[in-house]
Amino acid sequence: xxxxxxxxxxxxxxxxxxxxxxxxxxxxxxxxxxxxxxxxxxxxxxxxxxxxxxxxxxxxxxxxxxxxxxxxxxxxxxxxxxxxxxxxxxxxxxxxxxxxxxxxxxxxxxxxxxxxxxxxxxxxxxxxxxxxxxxxxxxxxxxxxxxxxxxxxxxxxxxxxxxxxxxxxxxxxxxxxxxxxxxxxxxxxxx
Amino acid sequence: xxxxxxxxxxxxxxxxxxxxxxxxxxxxxxxxxxxxxxxxxxxxxxxxxxxxxxxxxxxxxxxxxxxxxxxxxxxxxxxxxxxxxxxxxxxxxxxxxxxxxxxxxxxxxxxxxxxxxxxxxxxxxxxxxxxxxxxxxxxxxxxxxxxxxxxxxxxxxxxxxxxxxxxxxxxxxxxxxxxxxxxxxxxxxxxxxxxxxxxxxxxxxxxxxxxxxxxxxxxxxxxxxxxxxxxxxxxxxxxxxxxxxxxxx
Ligand SMILES: [Zn+2]
Numbered sequence: 001x002x003x004x005x006x007x008x009x010x011x012x013x014x015x016x017x018x019x020x021x022x023x024x025x026x027x028x029x030x031x032x033x034x035x036x037x038x039x040x041x042x043x044x045x046x047x048x049x050x051x052x053x054x055x056x057x058x059x060x061x062x063x064x065x066x067x068x069x070x071x072x073x074x075x076x077x078x079x080x081x082x083x084x085x086x087x088x089x090x091x092x093x094x095x096x097x098x099x100x101x102x103x104x105x106x107x108x109x110x111x112x113x114x115x116x117x118x119x120x121x122x123x124x125x126x127x128x129x130x131x132x133x134x135x136x137x138x139x140x141x142x143x144x145x146x147x148x149x150x151x152x153x154x155x156x157x158x159x160x161x162x163x164x165x166x167x168x169x170x171x172x173x174x175x176x177x178x179x180x181x182x183x184x185x186x187x188x189x190x191x
Numbered sequence: 192x193x194x195x196x197x198x199x200x201x202x203x204x205x206x207x208x209x210x211x212x213x214x215x216x217x218x219x220x221x222x223x224x225x226x227x228x229x230x231x232x233x234x235x236x237x238x239x240x241x242x243x244x245x246x247x248x249x250x251x252x253x254x255x256x257x258x259x260x261x262x263x264x265x266x267x268x269x270x271x272x273x274x275x276x277x278x279x280x281x282x283x284x285x286x287x288x289x290x291x292x293x294x295x296x297x298x299x300x301x302x303x304x305x306x307x308x309x310x311x312x313x314x315x316x317x318x319x320x321x322x323x324x325x326x327x328x329x330x331x332x333x334x335x336x337x338x339x340x341x342x343x344x345x346x347x348x349x350x351x352x353x354x355x356x357x358x359x360x361x362x363x364x365x366x367x368x369x370x371x372x373x374x375x376x377x378x379x380x381x382x383x384x385x386x387x388x389x390x391x392x393x394x395x396x397x398x399x400x401x402x403x404x405x406x407x408x409x410x411x412x413x414x415x416x417x418x419x420x421x422x423x424x425x426x427x428x429x430x431x432x433x434x435x436x437x438x439x440x
Contacts (some may be wrong), residue, residue: 025400029404029407031407032407032408037265042261046252047250047252050250053320063253070257074268075268136248150370152247154242155246179205185245186237189240
C-alpha cells in the first residue's frame with residue numbers, strides 16, 4: 001500500500017486557481033478603504049494601464065495620466081459592480097480619463113496639426129525613418145487622431161463602432177484613421 | 192528626376208481587406224487588382240505585418256514607481272462607504288449548494304478525533320464533496336432565475352449565512368487536522384513537506400483575505416461563497432496530506 005503512495009508528491013497549488021489576492025477580494029477590501037489591497041490592484045494592472053496612457057497620450061503625460069486613472073478608480077470603486085471583470089471596468093475608466101483630459105487640454109498645436117478628421121495623402125511607400133525608433137515608440141509619433149484609433153483598434157481590440165462612440169467620430173472616420181495610422185507605421189517595421 | 196505615380200485608389204482600401212470588412216464583390220475586385228499591382232501587394236504585406244506587430248506589443252511597468260504619488264492622493268481622498276447591494280439571486284443559489292456541503296464536511300471532520308481521522312483516511316479516503324463545490328461557478332444567471340423565485344435577502348438571512356461560513360466548529364476541525372499533520376510530518380519526505388507547507392500558507396493567506404473581505408462587506412454573497420470555497424480547499428488539502436502521511440507510515 002505504502003509503495004503505491006510513496007511516489008506521490010503534493011500537487012503544487014497553482015496561484016491562478018487559488019482564489020487568493022484576486023481582484024474580487026482586493027476590490028472589496030479597497031472599497032472599504034484598504035490601501036494595501038489597492039496597491040495590489042495597482043501592481044497587477046499598472047503595466048497595461050500605463051501602456052495605454054503612454055501610447056494614447058505620449059511618454060511625457062503617461063505617468064500623470066496613470067496616477068489620475070488610479071486615483072479616479074479609487075474614488076469610484078464603490079460603484080464597481082462585480083458583474084464585469086474588474087480589469088475591463090478599470091480599462092474603460094482609463095480610456096475615459098485619457099480622452100476626457102485630452103478634450104479639456106487640447107492644445108493649439110494639436111489643432112494646428114489637423115489631428116482629427118483630415119486624412120493626408122499617404123505615400124505609396126513609406127519613407128524610411130531617418131532616426132530608427134522602435135515600433136512601440138513610433139506609435140507616439142502618429143498624428144493624434146490616427147494614433148488613438150490605432151491603439152484602440154489594433155492594440156486593444158475595440159471595434160470601429162465602439163471607437164466611434166468613444167471618440168465621437170463616425171465609424172467611417174475611425175476606419176480611415178486606422179488605415180492612415182497603419183500606412184504610417186509601415187516605416188517602423190523592423191526589417 | 193522623380194516620377195510621382197498616379198494615386199491608386201485601391202491602396203486606401205487595403206486595411207478594410209486586411210480586416211475582412213469588404214463586401215464580397217469589392218473583395219473580388221481588389222484581389223483581381225492585387226494580381227497585377229505589385230505596389231498594392233507589397234503594401235498589403237506590410238499592413239499585415241503592422242497589425243501583427245501591434246498585437247504582439249507587450250506592456251511593462253513604468254520606469255518610475257507611480258504608487259507613492261497615488262498613495263498620497265488617495266489618503267487625502269474621502270470615500271463614500273461602499274453601497275451594500277443585495278446579492279444577486281444566482282449567487283445565493285450557488286451559496287445554497289456550497290454551504291451545506293461545507294457544513295457537512297466540517298461535521299464529518301469534527302466528529303473524528305485526529306487519531307481516528309488518520310485511520311479512516313488511510314483505509315478509505317473521505318468522499319470529496321460533490322463536484323459542484325470545487326468547480327467554478329456553474330449556474331448561469333438565466334438558469335438560476337428560472338429555478339428560483341427571486342426573494343430579497345433579508346439582513347437576518349445574510350447574518351446567518353455569514354455565521355455558517357465563519358464556523359468555529361470548522362475552525363476546530365481544521366485545527367485538529369493540522370495538529371494531526373504536525374504529529375505525522377516526520378513521515379513525509381522533505382520536498383513534499385515543503386510543497387505542502389507552501390500550499391497551506393497560500394491558502395491561509397487566501398482565507399485571511401476572504402475573511403477580511405467578508406467582514407468589510409457582509410452582504411456580499413459572492414464573497415461568502417468565495418470564503419466557503421477557499422476554506423473547503425484547505426480541508427481537501429489537509430486530507431490529501433493526511434493520506435500521504437498515512438500511506439508512508
Ligand atoms: Zn494597386
